[in-house]
Amino acid sequence: MDTEAEDRERWVLDPLVSVGPLQFGMSPEQVQETLGEDTTGGVRSGGLLVWRRYSRLGVSTIHGPKEELVAVGVDANRGPLVVLEDVVLVARAPSQARADISRLALRHGAKVLLNAEGEPDVPAWGVSIGVTQQWVPDAEGFPQRGNAMLTDLLVAGPQLADDPHSKRNLAGWRSTSRRPAPAPGPWTLVAERDRPRWECLPLEGVGPLRFGMTPEQVSASLSGEVPAEHRTYHPFPAGTPWETQGDPMEERLTEERFEGAGVRAHYRGWEEGNGPLLAAVTVLGRTGPQVLFGGIPLIGRQVTAVEADITRYITDNDLGLRFACRGDLEVDGLGVWVRSARVGDTTVSEARIGAEQWEEE
Numbered sequence: 142m143d144t145e146a147e148d149r150e151r152w153v154l155d156p157l158v159s160v161g162p163l164q165f166g167m168s169p170e171q172v173q174e175t176l177g178e179d180t181t182g183g184v185r186s187g188g189l190l191v192w193r194r195y196s197r198l199g200v201s202t203i204h205g206p207k208e209e210l211v212a213v214g215v216d217a218n219r220g221p222l223v224v225l226e227d228v229v230l231v232a233r234a235p236s237q238a239r240a241d242i243s244r245l246a247l248r249h250g251a252k253v254l255l256n257a258e259g260e261p262d263v264p265a266w267g268v269s270i271g272v273t274q275q276w277v278p279d280a281e282g283f284p285q286r287g288n289a290m291l292t293d294l295l296v297a298g299p300q301l302a303d304d305p306h307s308k309r310n311l312a313g314w315r316s317t318s319r320r321p322a323p324a325p326g327p328w329t330l331v332a333e334r335d336r337p338r339w340e341c342l343p344l345e346g347v348g349p350l351r352f353g354m355t356p357e358q359v360s361a362s363l364s365g366e367v368p369a370e371h372r373t374y375h376p377f378p379a380g381t382p383w384e385t386q387g388d389p390m391e392e393r394l395t396e397e398r399f400e401g402a403g404v405r406a407h408y409r410g411w412e413e414g415n416g417p418l419l420a421a422v423t424v425l426g427r428t429g430p431q432v433l434f435g436g437i438p439l440i441g442r443q444v445t446a447v448e449a450d451i452t453r454y455i456t457d458n459d460l461g462l463r464f465a466c467r468g469d470l471e472v473d474g475l476g477v478w479v480r481s482a483r484v485g486d487t488t489v490s491e492a493r494i495g496a497e498q499w500e501e502e
Contacts, residue, residue: 150198150221154230156266157299160213161221163202165298167210169193172202211298217273217291225266228418233292234486235260235272242270244434260292267297274468274481274488286468288443290483328485330427331403337430341439343475347422347432350406352496354419356397359406368397368406376411393417405431409499421499426482426491434477437491444481447490451479465501469493 159165162175172193172366173180180202192201192214194438199220200354202211213249215223215231223230228241230360242261246253251265261268271294275287300440339348346352349362360366377387394417397406405423410416424432424440436449455462461473468478476495481488495501 149219149232152215152221152223154223154225154266154268154296156225156268160223160296162213163210163213165210165300168208169202169204169210170221172210175198200303206298207265211300212267213296215294215296217271217293218276219393220293223294225268225294230268230294231292233294235270235290236486238270240291242268267299267301269295269297272483276468285445286448286481286488288445288488290486290488328483330441330484330489331429333431336441339424339430339432341432341434341477341492341494343434343472343477343494346419347424347428347494350404350419350422352419352421356394356406356417356419359397359419360399361416363399363402363404366399366401369400370398372396400428403427407495407499419496421476421493421495423480423493424491426480426489427484429491432492432494434472434492439477439479439490442490444479444488444490468502471501 150161154385155162157165163172167175169184170179175197178195179199179483180195192203194201199216201214201216202210203214205211215221217232222232223479225322226245227309228238228245230238230242233241239261242263243253245251246261246263249265251263254262254264255402256262256269256271260272262269270292272290273293275289275291276284277287279285337348341347344352350359351362354362356368360368373392375389375392376394377383377385377389377391379389393411394408396408399406403425405425406419407421407423408417409420410418417418424430425440431441434451435454437447437454439447451470451472452462455472463471463473465471465478469481471477476497476499478495478501480491480493482491492499
């Protein structure tokens with residue numbers, strides 16, 4: 142939940158030396174004593190100690206093979222406001238933080254790189270900026286999604302400053318808390334007048350797509366568009382306990398991406414011996430068709446406005462409300478999820494429509 146700036150601690154970053162009260166090289170016990178909070182985590186993986194999470198402070202710590210502190214992650218919504226000279230790095234509009242960091246780096250002759258999210262990494266400072274969804278308290282104090290994107294921070298010590306993303310579990314600090322970022326900018330947003338209008342048929346399909354279609358039928362229904370990308374997995378990979386349960390070379394289709402239509406097709410059905418069959422459709426907020434659910438437009442709007450409309454619909458129709466792991470609002474039992482998509486410093490709504498047995502992550 143987005144904590145007001147005046148309520149947050151303010152930490153000074155001394156590059157490659159310390160961030161706030163935490164010095165690189167500290168042991169987990171020293172960190173815990175310094176922060177004065179119990180921690181969660183501590184699973185060892187890949188030669189590094191996977192992050193320990195200090196939830197009240199909005200801080201995560203990562204320790205090396207000798208349990209020394211090698212990196213610190215700071216949450217955008219509740220973490221301390223980390224300051225480097227006169228630049229606040231955390232809880233900023235991404236474009237503003239990017240501009241300030243570029244100016245500061247130019248002043249010091251530091252090289253700025255762009256990471257996978259299109260945000261600045263500055264190896265000389267051990268700084269990697271990320272972006273995540275804003276969360277704000279509602280009228281009763283419960284967290285709900287806002288409409289903005291905010292910067293978070295991964296700051297590494299001297300051992301990892303050159304390339305913190307090369308360490309899988311460091312990169313995982315971000316990958317567990319957000320969806321894969323789209324290719325950074327320009328942030329194309331299709332105008333409402335240019336979007337086709339599709340009807341949502343809960344548990345049956347959306348627009349011309351119906352659950353149970355084969356990939357060939359999906360493509361034909363989208364005017365013959367060929368998917369720009371597809372995702373697969375191997376259910377019986379060699380070298381694992383599952384390799385004896387099937388063909389290690391077997392490959393199963395899970396997703397196809399149709400950039401022209403602005404949709405993702407998700408497949409399942411192998412367990413029943415008849416896959417891949419269409420089981421869910423993601424309609425993209427930036428480029429997808431407008432989808433009407435009970436007269437409510439789901440796509441390309443402020444997320445808070447769509448969620449308010451859906452909440453009223455649920456109340457009026459005596460339906461249930463659920464939330465997926467990443468905070469997506471679901472109309473219980475109808476396979477309709479309201480999602481969010483980044484557009485620069487803000488977000489727009491998108492949706493996932495699923496079949497009856499579809500399980501959202």
